Amino acid sequence: xxxxxxxxxxxxxxxxxxxxxxxxxxxxxxxxxxxxxxxxxxxxxxxxxxxxxxxxxxxxxxxxxxxxxxxxxxxxxxxxxxxxxxxxxxxxxxxxxxxxxxxxxxxxxxxxxxxxxxxxxxxxxxxxxxxxxxxxxxxxxxxxxxxxxxxxxxxxxxxxxxxxxxxxxxxxxxxxxxxxxxxxxxxxxxxxxxxxxxxxxxxxxxxxxxxxxxxxxxxxxxxxxxxxxxxxxxxxxxxxxxxxxxxxxxxxxxxxxxxxxxxxxxxxxxxxx
Numbered sequence: 493x494x495x496x497x498x499x500x501x502x503x504x505x506x507x508x509x510x511x512x513x514x515x516x517x518x519x520x521x522x523x524x525x526x527x528x529x530x531x532x533x534x535x536x537x538x539x540x541x542x543x544x545x546x547x548x549x550x551x552x553x554x555x556x557x558x559x560x561x562x563x564x565x566x567x568x569x570x571x572x573x574x575x576x577x578x579x580x581x582x583x584x585x586x587x588x589x590x591x592x593x594x595x596x597x598x599x600x601x602x603x604x605x606x607x608x609x610x611x612x613x614x615x616x617x618x619x620x621x622x623x624x625x626x627x628x629x630x631x632x633x634x635x636x637x638x639x640x641x642x643x644x645x646x647x648x649x650x651x652x653x654x655x656x657x658x659x660x661x662x663x664x665x666x667x668x669x670x671x672x673x674x675x676x677x678x679x680x681x682x683x684x685x686x687x688x689x690x691x692x693x694x695x696x697x698x699x700x701x702x703x704x705x706x707x708x709x710x711x712x713x714x715x716x717x718x719x720x721x722x723x724x725x726x727x728x729x730x731x732x733x734x735x736x737x738x739x740x741x742x743x744x745x746x747x748x749x750x751x752x753x754x755x756x757x758x759x760x761x762x763x764x765x
Contacts, residue, residue: 494765496705498525499533499557499692499718500752502546504675504711505728506534508748511623515549521756522552530759531699533557535688537643537674537714539602540565541626559602559642560672560682560714561691572694574683575640580669584644584681585634587664593657597646600625603639610634617649647678654679658713675712675732689717707759709743709752711735724764726755 500506507513525532533555536543540558547554555566564572576584581601588594598617600609606627611618613630622628631637646661648654658679661671670684688710696706708715708722713734719725720738727735730746745751758764 494705495530495707495724495759497531497533497692497696497699497701497707498756498759499535499688499706499708499722501688501710501712501715501718502534502536502538502543504730504747505709505715506747506752507546508750511546514750514753517750517753519550519552521753521760522550522554524760525756526552528760531555531695531701533692533695535561535692535708535710535715535718537672537680537688539607539625539643540604541606542624545626555695557688557691557695560674560680560686561688562642562682562686563604564691564694571698572691573640574686575642576644576669576681576683580683581641581644584665584669588644588646591664593660594646597648599634600628600645601634601637601641602643602645603641606639608634608637608639615649617647642682644681645674645678646681652677673713673732673734675714680714687717688715689721692718692721707755707764709755711747728752 607625706722711731
């Protein structure tokens with residue numbers, strides 16, 4: 493069956509290491525995808541506002557699965573919405589604050605249009621975090637936040653490998669909340685049913701597109717379920733071990749060589765069906 497849906501992660505996948513991409517090339521591709529009624533989905537662990545900012549200036553039909561699958565939007569309309577339940581959010585924040593392994597972690601609570609953090613603005617990590625999160629706001633505590641929070645982002649300035657902390661988090665959270673490594677030495681906490689595969693499945697059901705008609709790209713653990721939910725689920729050539737273990741398919745080119753756009757060209761040329 494021919495490909496009718498292409499889903500791609502952003503950082504380390506669609507974007508190069510400078511957080512950029514060939515806008516002109518992708519605009520040409522999107523125009524052709526739209527002409528053929530092939531859906532293009534941005535599937536990211538990032539905040540919705542950031543995902544939309546990344547593709548600012550690109551015109552055409554695109555759908556966004558943000559916050560690891562917790563929030564899905566098409567043409568400005570929310571299609572699926574899965575914020576953390578307030579009680580679970582409170583419990584998770586208290587756990588992070590009172591557990592020694594996480595006491596020095598930098599924590600961000602992400603809503604659709606802004607985010608809240610225990611970091612101070614003079615923190616060396618602030619510029620990078622404010623790139624990923626629109627309207628990042630430093631707070632003394634997380635009490636009293638009324639925004640719907642889709643994700644808790646946990647990371648450390650001095651840790652690149654957080655596998656031991658991620659295993660501890662999965663063990664201690666049990667079935668009440670989901671957690672996943674998100675790349676760049678970070679972890680995300682979301683509702684337990686939320687994954688990029690969950691977000692993708694909602695769109696497949698809506699658009700009547702099968703797994704056999706789906707192609708997906710990713711590079712980290714939070715892409716694992718999505719790669720397994722597509723007939724052509726590709727780990728990037730530069731992917732982390734968790735993504736590489738999720739699929740037998742690997743892109744010929746890495747993210748710095750426009751590996752996703754190379755594969756889109758192969759679809760459009762008929763080389764891949």
